Amino acid sequence: SAVISQKPSRDICQRGTSLTIQCQVDSQVTMMFWYRQQPGQSLTLIATANQGSEATYESGFVIDKFPISRPNLTFSTLTVSNMSPEDSSIYLCSVVAGAPDTQYFGPGTRLTVL
């Protein structure tokens, strides 16, 4: 398995500002994902962040709005830029570890944009 931490756990931000969410894993992993989950809704994949390559974004998500860094095999950041109330959500990072390849999720960051 993998132990994942995220910072911050929650934040309240003003419209137009940016927030960077950090994801730290206790072991080296190749595959890391960023998800968004609205209350009562299912997971929505934002992007895949593999070390050594550019992040791959899903349809509807763009790098200018959600820039991602993946400087090493244990750490990644997701920035939510120029926020609007529609960005209010829980943001989750996840990693793939173990055999068979299994996704493990961080505790999430609850973002509220006013």
Place this chain on the structure above:
Amino acid sequence: QKEVEQNSGPLSVPEGAIASLNCTYSDRGSQSFFWYRQYSGKSPELIMFIYSNGDKEDGRFTAQLNKASQYVSLLIRDSQPSDSATYLCAVNEGNQFYFGTGTSLTVIP
């Protein structure tokens, strides 16, 4: 487009009963299958995985896989109120993971 489908529920069962959660998937190339539990306001937590046809038991949980029919199910025996949560089915194919929308389970004391 690869799909993973679950009945959204809500599914209600009395305490002590067996809860049965079902999931179907569209791609026969899928290799591994996962069940996650997600409490309200929390992140998904892995319950168990299965990749061979048949049953796999872990405590009160049993996962069942039928690749020919493309479905995977989760049985929860002796359901407890603490089992009340949303259960997510996920399918892995290569480097891709596909999640269902989840089934909400309520165990009534």
